[in-house]
Amino acid sequence: MFRLFSMRLLxxxxxxxxxxxxxxxxxxxxxDPISSMVREGATQAEKDALRMALGLDKPILTxxxxxxxxxxxxxxxxxFRYQQPVVSLLMSRLPATLELVIVATFxxxxxxxxxxxxxxxxxxxxxxxxxxxxxxxxxxxxTFVTGLLLILVFAVTLRWLPSSGRGDLVDxxxxxxxxxxxxxxxxxxxxxxxxxxxxLTLIMRLVRSEMIDVxxxxxxxxxxxxxxxxAYIYGRLALRNALMPVVTVTGLQIGQLIAFAIVTETVFQxxxxxxxxxxxxxxxxxPVLAAYLLxxxxxxxxxxxxxxILYTFIDPRLRTR
Amino acid sequence: xxxxxxxxxxxxxxVMIAGLVLAIMLVLxxxxxxxxxxxxxxxxxxxxxxxxxxxxxxxxxxPRFLLGTDNQGRDLVSVILFGLxxxxxxxxxxxxxxxxxxxxxxxxxxxxxxxxxSIVMRIxxxxxSFPTILVALLISGIARAQLSADTMLTxxxxxxxxxxxVNEWVQYARTVRASTMVEVARDYVRxxxxxxxxAGRIMGRHILPNVMSSVMVIATINLAGAILTEATLSFxxxxxxxxxxSLGTLIRIGNQxxxxxxxxxxVMPAAVLVxxxxxxxxxxxxxxxxxxPKLMAR
Numbered sequence: 001m002f003r004l005f006s007m008r009l010l011x012x013x014x015x016x017x018x019x020x021x022x023x024x025x026x027x028x029x030x031x032d033p034i035s036s037m038v039r040e041g042a043t044q045a046e047k048d049a050l051r052m053a054l055g056l057d058k059p060i061l062t063x064x065x066x067x068x069x070x071x072x073x074x075x076x077x078x079x080f081r082y083q084q085p086v087v088s089l090l091m092s093r094l095p096a097t098l099e100l101v102i103v104a105t106f107x108x109x110x111x112x113x114x115x116x117x118x119x120x121x122x123x124x125x126x127x128x129x130x131x132x133x134x135x136x137x138x139x140x141x142x143t144f145v146t147g148l149l150l151i152l153v154f155a156v157t158l159r160w161l162p163s164s165g166r167g168d169l170v171d172x173x174x175x176x177x178x179x180x181x182x183x184x185x186x187x188x189x190x191x192x193x194x195x196x197x198x199x200l201t202l203i204m205r206l207v208r209s210e211m212i213d214v215x216x217x218x219x220x221x222x223x224x225x226x227x228x229x230x231a232y233i234y235g236r237l238a239l240r241n242a243l244m245p246v247v248t249v250t251g252l253q254i255g256q257l258i259a260f261a262i263v264t265e266t267v268f269q270x271x272x273x274x275x276x277x278x279x280x281x282x283x284x285x286x287p288v289l290a291a292y293l294l295x296x297x298x299x300x301x302x303x304x305x306x307x308x309i310l311y312t313f314i315d316p317r318l319r320t321r
Numbered sequence: 322x323x324x325x326x327x328x329x330x331x332x333x334x335x336v337m338i339a340g341l342v343l344a345i346m347l348v349l350x351x352x353x354x355x356x357x358x359x360x361x362x363x364x365x366x367x368x369x370x371x372x373x374x375x376x377x378x379x380x381x382x383x384p385r386f387l388l389g390t391d392n393q394g395r396d397l398v399s400v401i402l403f404g405l406x407x408x409x410x411x412x413x414x415x416x417x418x419x420x421x422x423x424x425x426x427x428x429x430x431x432x433x434x435x436x437x438x439s440i441v442m443r444i445x446x447x448x449x450s451f452p453t454i455l456v457a458l459l460i461s462g463i464a465r466a467q468l469s470a471d472t473m474l475t476x477x478x479x480x481x482x483x484x485x486x487v488n489e490w491v492q493y494a495r496t497v498r499a500s501t502m503v504e505v506a507r508d509y510v511r512x513x514x515x516x517x518x519x520a521g522r523i524m525g526r527h528i529l530p531n532v533m534s535s536v537m538v539i540a541t542i543n544l545a546g547a548i549l550t551e552a553t554l555s556f557x558x559x560x561x562x563x564x565x566x567s568l569g570t571l572i573r574i575g576n577q578x579x580x581x582x583x584x585x586x587x588v589m590p591a592a593v594l595v596x597x598x599x600x601x602x603x604x605x606x607x608x609x610x611x612x613x614p615k616l617m618a619r
Contacts, residue, residue: 142549152588262454
């Protein structure tokens, strides 16, 4: 078990080094950091002075280690576009993204699990058939088209909900939240539905197939034979076991979630990290791109490691490997 | 009885409809310049007088413009036909590039094993944990910073193909590697090694034909994903420029006019995109179940 942990840790560190190296190459070689920082019409001497001051004349390996040191102390450079430290820029956008992602995931679970159970228990009912048919269309519908259609119906035609931004925010010091105002909550509805939809299809299909598997197992048939109440069998005995893979898959889908959050935030002009990223691609604001890569890479490595370690606790069969 | 056996051999109705839709779209794509009522790239063929006309089946529609016109007076049917063309070409290009890269690396990794294998597969592991859209956006941003705006115009399709394929080859490589490892242990490969055939020839002439069927199935399933990724990137502004719009770019342009009530400029290309992807998905699912029940989507 210790061997497994150390292997995973080593792999995680290697991945982080690779991601840091790519980020470093982006910072250093993509575009010219000097020409984007000096004032217009600067002389060669001024440029050289800046080059010296930034340490860009040192050997490449020294520069890389300097860069790693900076990253470890939380210095990810200055945005070309906003002329602000990238870290504070990312942190100011983090609450928006987290609020959106949390609400969307909650929505997907709250709707997806019951629908999946329904499709497993009553596969021939009208609602199950409707759900099954909708998911096929849902898979083929790109996130941005879903968002666009929602805006068209609920914001443009019906004028019920706002189509962009976060509405009025309440400042809690470190965290600006939209949960506490009516306009904030209204602004959250359309983006979170858009982001929830793709997760919802996945969760629903997974719950359905797991539930069908579990229901055909011996212990469930035995429970029926004992005459236990149906609600108890479905809710307590079957669903619990069917939900295990849902937890892990939801955890591992976090990468997809981040990708779709980028799209959703752009469609709804939601001022989160994803919108910051797409704007940085168009600008192009290289420090923001590189910092975002580092942040997401770190997040993935941490989540993958935690999921792997959790697995070994949940499933004893993996420990012997 | 006879009709029943025949019915069982035929693919389900949904697959046949999807096939028909796809066939029609392919014909439209190939002959777009002949079918399209006007050439959207030829400025003299349209005029601002015709701008923002709704589809012909609506009030105020013009029979000349079946799906209406955009903000510059361009016929949407023509614009969509040319956009569809670009979307399909980039989707196919990305799939071909990813498949070629994945097949070669998978063959090499499975054939030689050991150190080469672990290097290739570790790179694959790292890449696959990052979503395609994220990687593609990063590459697009880097390309933008490195190339001037003019060069970016001409290179945009290639940058797109590259940035989609750079993540998607992993699926091919994993499948081909697994099948290659099975084939390498078979007698015919052992015999080929004994008579001293070069490794490249054994891989290309003897192993490749045996792993090709699963590659074809993955390619079909991936085509839908590649087209969607391209559309998403173009919609986000990191794909095809407005001068050579793909379906995604057209939706991006239409998005600006959503609030003026000119919904058709965005909705028409979006509908075509969804129909295209749905058709490819239906066929891909069918092929997967038919030829390789064990092959799961991802």
